[in-house]
Structure formats: C-alpha cells, structure tokens
Amino acid sequence: MKFWQSVEHAVTPAHGWAATTGAVVAPVFHYFYGTGRADILVVLLVCTALDWVTGIQAAKKQDKTYSSEYGLSRLPRTMFFLALPALANLLDRVMATPGFLFYGVTFGLIYHTWNSLTANAHRAGWPVPKAIVNLVETEIKAKTERAMKQKEGK
Template identity: 40%
Template sequence: MEWSMIKDYTYEPFSHPVMGAIGAVFLTVFTFLYGEGIVATVGMSLYTGVIALDWISGYRASKKDGSYASEYGIDGGFRTIFLFIVPALAHGVDLLMSTPNVVFGFALLSFGFHVWKSMTANVYRAGWDRWIPVSVLNIVADEIEHKIARSRKRIADKQKYLGDE
C-alpha cells in the first residue's frame, strides 16, 4: 500500500486548532453549567432540540396566521435564555445538596414538558397537525386554545395600531 493514496486529514476544517479551542471552551462551559455524563449530555441535547423545534414551529405558525411581530420574537429570545439558565441553576442545587441530577432532571422534565406543549400547539397552528396523534392533541388542547386566542389578540392589536381594516 502506498502512503500517498491515504488522504491527509490534517487540513480539514474541523481539525484546525481554532476549532479545537472552540470545542474545548464549549465543553468546559457546558460541563460547568450542566454537569457531565449521559444525563446532562442527552438531557440537554433533547431539551435544546425541543426548544429549537418550538422556535421553528412558532415562527412558521405566526407567519401563517399573520400574527408575527418582532417584539414578540425578542421576548421569546429572553424566554429561551431563561429556559437555559434554569437547568444550570438546578445543576448547582444538585451540587449543593449532593443529589445525583435529581433537581436537574426535574427541571428538564418540567420545563421540557411545557416547551413540548408549546411546540406541539405551534405545529398545530402552522397547519402540520396531520402528523400529530389525536391523543397528543387532547393533551395539548388547552395550550392550542390559548395560543389561538393570543394570536387573534395580537392580530387585532396590530390592525388597531397600524390602522389596517
């Protein structure tokens, strides 16, 4: 076997020292905030995924029904920061109480469930409800009604302030 036939991966973008430094800083901050191990890694990955899907479906739903407003999106940004601070504080409480991810897990599950309900209601509002089982729609029916009512209020306020008929 000739060595010249083997690809040299040292010049790939992700093997660059800067990328290594960014990864090292990210993992250090992540471990400090949320802990280490499978619970923190998988839990925060799922939590982040649900938050991202909530943003995507909420954006699409607001564009579809005409209730999109940048100020509401800015409030959502602050809400998202809050949603990422809560598990970090819960991890700190676990460290203080010497409990193995009990408070952290409770925070992820309780806030994650709320975000999941919001995401599912946004998926419904976006018109993607054919992929949601009826049993799930029954679980989030109150959130769907609340979001539709809030959307109608935002549309009415928008028309009132802009003078649209």
C-alpha cells in the same frame, strides 16, 4: 507520503480554533450542566428549536401577524429556559442531591416545550394525531387567545 499529505490538510488554523474553542467550552459546559447529561440537553435543545419553528409557522399561517420584534422578544425567554437546568445542577451540587433538581427541571421544561411545539404545529395546520391534540387542547386555546389579543393590539 500519503499520510503526511492527509495530516497536512488536517492541521489548519480553522481546526486549531475549533479545538481551542472545544477545550475552553467543554469544561464550562460540564461545570454548569454536569457530566453525562448531553443527551437530555440535546432533547431540550431540539424541542426548543422545534417550538421556534412551529411557532413561526403557526403565526404566519393562522394569525398572519408574525413580527420579528415578537420573535426577538422570545430570545430572553429561551435563554432563561436554557439556564434553568444549569441553575438546578448547581443547586444539586450545593445540596448534594445528584441530579434530583436538574432532571426534574429539565424534564419539566421538555414537557412544557413539547406541549407548546405540538400546539403550534396544530395551529400551523400540520398533521397532528387527534389524541395528541386532545392532550394539548388547553395550550392550543391559550395560544389562539394570545394571538388574537396581539392581533387586535396592532
């Protein structure tokens, strides 16, 4: 009797929609990004999310200029960055180079995003070790200069 009660609660329209969405999205995801690559893509997504969070905080704290218009203009850039590994995977399949372009592009994007989020965290006043700050010093300068230009333009 308890078994049927637990099954009754598990079989709901919401669960059905979730299963259907997963059944449709998973094959599309694997087609564009390849199989067995979820971990590196999660790293890229986490870095991208942290870059957004730290960027917002840096703009609010240091520049006092963060506008939703500027934030929304970053969406196409983010979508472009997230599409690049898919394009690299498709090119790998066409050229029969299993993962060469995919991993090169994805690690390059992770490195770029890591630099950006670290510089943003420093600009936001969050504790970043001095050795790390030294590694991203040029990114910090570039972001500070860009923020000042944007501030003067308003």
